[in-house]
Amino acid sequence: MRTLKITFLFLFVFSSLIKAQSNLARSISLNIEQQKLSSVLAMIEEKGGFRFSYNSNILPVDSLVTIHENNLNIAETLDKLLNHRFEYRQSGNFVIIRYAPLELLLLVNESVGNPELYTITGQVVDKRSNKPIEDASIYEKNLLVSELSDGNGYFSMRLKNITQPISLTVSKENYKSTITHFLAEVNITNRKEGSAERFISGNLGDIEKTWLGNTLVTAQQKIQSINIGGFISKAPFQFSLIPGLNSHGSLSGQVVNKFSFNVVGAYSAGVDGGEIGLGFNINKSDVQYFQFAGGFNLVGGNVRGVQIAGFFNGVIGDVRAAQVALAYNRVGKGFEGFQVGGIYNHVNQDVKGIQLSLGLNTIGGTLKGWQTGALNLVNKETKGVQIGIGGNIVAGRTSGVQVGGIANINKESSGVNLAMLANLTGQTASGLQIGAINYAKKLKGVQLGILNVSGQNDGYSIGLVNIALKGYHKFSFGTNESTTYNVVYKGGSKRLYNMLMFGTNKKSAEKIYTGGLGFGKEMKVFRSVSLNPEISSQYVYQGSWDYLNLLNKFELPLNIRLNKWLAIQGGPSVNVYYTKQNNKIGEFGLLQEKHKDFAFNDPRYTGWLGWNVGLVIL
Structure with a gap:
């Protein structure tokens, strides 16, 4: 490791307003008349090739500014735009604008020691009034040592294992920061990765x-x-x-x-x-x-x-x-x-x-x-x-x-x-x-x-149950070859509506009731005429719940609209009836007997052609 001995207990102390050395030192020219400050800052960003960072709640970005300057550096340009009430610090590709209308001074009372232990005592005061400043931050960013000034602005800082010249930064809210450098009797070494400020x-x-x-x-x-x-x-x-x-x-x-x-x-x-x-x-x-x-x-x-x-x-x-x-x-x-x-x-x-x-x-x-x-x-x-x-x-x-x-x-x-x-x-x-x-x-x-x-x-x-409050919902009342009285609710849309179906036949010795579900589609033929293919399945109650009796239908009724709320319908149907009941009861027994020639190979199934006719309430 290469070392260089610097034998000088206290070479110099100086304070300065923090000015970044690259971006802020660049010269620019501006010829601006009554434009928003935010737009002017954007122009400076473009000319300087960096980005500003600032609190828009504090910086008057909507205020109108006028500036006609040639070959001023960016720091001086910002001072003119912001009336010397802000400070500017550079970090990487950012220039930070910080509200700081006041200035402070670091007064060093004593700085003594060696590389193992170095002590600095002093006072932080307001530059204009010379009054002490309480709770100012005094810190060495490489050694990560810090102190706060007391009620009289005084502080005392102990630094250990010093391998680089000391740089004390003093910061306080609403004050421009200062850096004070000390060259003590230190061993300057090749530093490992340090704690560079960002x-x-x-x-x-x-x-x-x-x-x-x-x-x-x-x-x-x-x-x-x-x-x-x-x-x-x-x-x-x-x-x-x-x-x-x-x-x-x-x-x-x-x-x-x-x-x-x-x-x-x-x-x-x-x-x-x-x-x-x-x-x-x-x-x-x-x-x-x-x-x-x-x-x-x-x-x-x-x-x-x-x-x-x-x-x-x-x-x-x-x-x-x-x-x-x-x-x-x-x-x-x-x-x-x-x-x-x-x-x-x-x-x-x-x-x-x-x-x-x-x-x-x-x-x-x-x-x-x-x-x-x-x-x-x-x-x-x-x-x-x-x-x-x-x-x-x-x-x-x-x-x-x-x-x-x-x-x-x-x-x-x-x-x-x-x-x-x-x-x-x-x-x-x-x-x-x-x-x-x-x-x-x-x-x-x-x-x-x-x-x-x-x-x-x-x-x-x-x-x-399908209900379309502003859509398709109709009731139909009709009769067909198997049940005398039938009521059907149709709800959904013309593309596909659901049918909730109920029927009864009082002509039989024993009453028969039907109930089930179906689906249909309305296909417009003429202005007041439509064809409604429908498929359904209904349970047939014939006096006992012990048997499954299903009547499956495909119907093709023609609907003729009479006025806004009434239509008549009628058409053929194809029926397939399934039952496990052996006794032929009522109308369905007669239908089974009448159409036994149309029975399937399985005696439980019977098929026939039928019809339906009725009224539709729209």
Whole structure:
């Protein structure tokens, strides 16, 4: 290892406003007259080849500005546009604009020591008033050592194992930051991968606004977050007993660790490797690869990898991971991966993966994967598979498959809905509904159930009772060769309607009753004339329930409409009668005897040609 001895106890101390050395030093020319500040900043981004990051609630982006300048550097241009009330710091390809109308000074009282132990004491004061500044952050970003100034602005910092010149950064909310450099008697070595400062955009204070974050994060850590903002350092390791007692001190919320071990719990900027917390883990930005907590994980950014918690996982950003919690998982944005929650899973945006719980699954966006729970709620639409032991509720459109133990409730449906009890679609159902009860305001697909109800029926309803409130529903009263009195309800659509049929024959010595189901289709011939092919099957009661008697019919009645509410019908029929009763009872006995020449090889079957005639109430 190459070393260079610098023998000079204190070479110089200097302070300066933080100016980035590359992007901010570039010269540009602007000739702008009364344009929005946001548009002008976009022009500077294009000329400088970088991106701005700023809080639009503080920066007056809608204000109109005028500037005519040639060959000014970008920092000077921004000062003119923003009236010297902001500071600018560069990180990577970002220039961060931070509200800072005030200026501070670092007054060094003493700086003594050696590479093993170096001490710096001083005071932070307001540059204009010379008043002391309380709770200013003083930190060495390479050594990850920090202090907060006291009520009189004083601080004392102890630095150990120094291998590089010392750079102290002083930051305070609403003040422009300063950097003070020290060249002490140090051994400068070839450094391993250090903790170079970088910038993370976004609302990094969100995690501290949660109830748990506000309770468990210390006041000193919150102040550091406010003062330093999105400037984050990296470290290979963190050890923590509790959030306020750890290897990075009050600066822990500004450090992303490769690995973190936390006895009770910890607070950090994020994880870029692995984290184990016997109690809990709190991270204000991203976590990736692996995180385990005996109690809970609370993450303010995004999660990539595997996240396991004994109680719950709470993530404010996106999750692309396997996420497991015995109680519940809560994701503030989108989810892609595999999620298991014992009681509850909630994703605020879209899900592209699998959610499993014994209780409730809720999605604020669209489901494009698989979801299983006692109850599933989707706020937009589903394009995947949902299985709800109790049911599924979708506020938008379903185009996948839903299986509900009790019910499926949708706004619109173009997929498959299966339910033991009911499928309810508030608007248009153009897929398949299978359930005991099916409802759609407008049916363009297929309903299969005991009771099918639709407001407007342009599809197919197959069931015991089909009701189209604004569609096809008719009653017919007629007679035929086998039963004197017949009543039929026809409901559904012209494409396919269901028939609920009842008949009786009082001419027999013993009364005969018939009842059954059928299907038909209305085929228009002329304006007031239609042909209705119909097929049906009816049970024939002949005095005993011990025998199965079935009358199967194919009828071809012609309907002639007389006015808006009345039509006459009549036509031929083909009949096939099946019975196990040996005694020939009533009209059916006579029909069997009369048409015995038309009997099949099996004596239980008899066939004949018949007729029907009657009235239809429209």
